[in-house]
Amino acid sequence: MATTDKTQQDAEKLAAAQAAVKFVKDGDVVGLGTGSTTTFAIIELGKLVKTGLQIKAAASSIRTEELAKSLGIEILDLGRLSQIDISIDGADEFTASLDLIKGGGGALFREKIIASLSKNAIIITDASKKVKELGAFTVPVEVVPLAYQYVFDQITKLSGKGILRTVESQTFITDNGNVIIDADFGLIDDPAKLASDLNQINGLLAHGLFVNMTSKVIMSDGADIIIFE
Numbered sequence: 001m002a003t004t005d006k007t008q009q010d011a012e013k014l015a016a017a018q019a020a021v022k023f024v025k026d027g028d029v030v031g032l033g034t035g036s037t038t039t040f041a042i043i044e045l046g047k048l049v050k051t052g053l054q055i056k057a058a059a060s061s062i063r064t065e066e067l068a069k070s071l072g073i074e075i076l077d078l079g080r081l082s083q084i085d086i087s088i089d090g091a092d093e094f095t096a097s098l099d100l101i102k103g104g105g106g107a108l109f110r111e112k113i114i115a116s117l118s119k120n121a122i123i124i125t126d127a128s129k130k131v132k133e134l135g136a137f138t139v140p141v142e143v144v145p146l147a148y149q150y151v152f153d154q155i156t157k158l159s160g161k162g163i164l165r166t167v168e169s170q171t172f173i174t175d176n177g178n179v180i181i182d183a184d185f186g187l188i189d190d191p192a193k194l195a196s197d198l199n200q201i202n203g204l205l206a207h208g209l210f211v212n213m214t215s216k217v218i219m220s221d222g223a224d225i226i227i228f229e
């Protein structure tokens with residue numbers, strides 16, 4: 001049963017993170033996601049590194065990179081990697097068929113590159129992220145600023161209601177210097193079709209629908225670890 005209690009949710013995030021880091025082996029190149037759940041995993045990895053685990057990592061955001069470095073995890077240049085052994089990231093929603101919405105933290109573009117490079121793309125979540133159908137959470141869309149109105153209008157043509165993301169009344173700017181449109185498509189019957197339609201839009205750098213990109217979701221519901229694969 002999903003909870004909204006933060007302490008309980010944090011306990012679930014930690015449990016999922018601890019289960020996920022067990023899949024990391026000596027010598028691995030590890031892709032690190034962004035967000036509160038992934039933060040638990042990065043801290044667990046930092047502890048393992050201090051006790052001798054040898055890994056190198058690629059980060060999906062500046063804040064993840066800073067955290068990882070502060071814990072003694074060596075960071076590689078994501079743009080120079082052809083493959084990542086294992087990645088650990090969070091999600092805003094997931095279904096039993098491993099379709100995801102990501103990008104609540106605004107790191108979706110680099111997260112998608114990491115997932116694309118990963119042999120083993122692991123998503124960790126608390127129980128609140130499991131849904132029957134995606135779409136209660138809006139789909140984040142990263143847009144090159146000069147294409148903003150064009151992309152916004154294309155999203156409207158796909159029956160999406162877009163809102164420019166702001167933080168404290170200021171336009172949110174991604175680590176890549178772009179803006180985010182949070183697009184409400186209602187419940188999404190066919191995530192693969194919507195993902196493909198969004199992929200056709202020029203000026204749209206990345207969207208938060210992750211379809212066929214995940215090896216397993218490790219979810220904690222507080223009592224048990226449940227693995228979807």
Ligand SMILES: O=C(CO)[C@H](O)[C@H](O)COP(=O)(O)O
Nearest residue numbers: 035036037090103104105107
């Ligand atoms: O996609 C993401 C960031 O771009 C995060 O993984 C997603 O928003 C979940 O975050 P949290 O673990 O804080 O709930």
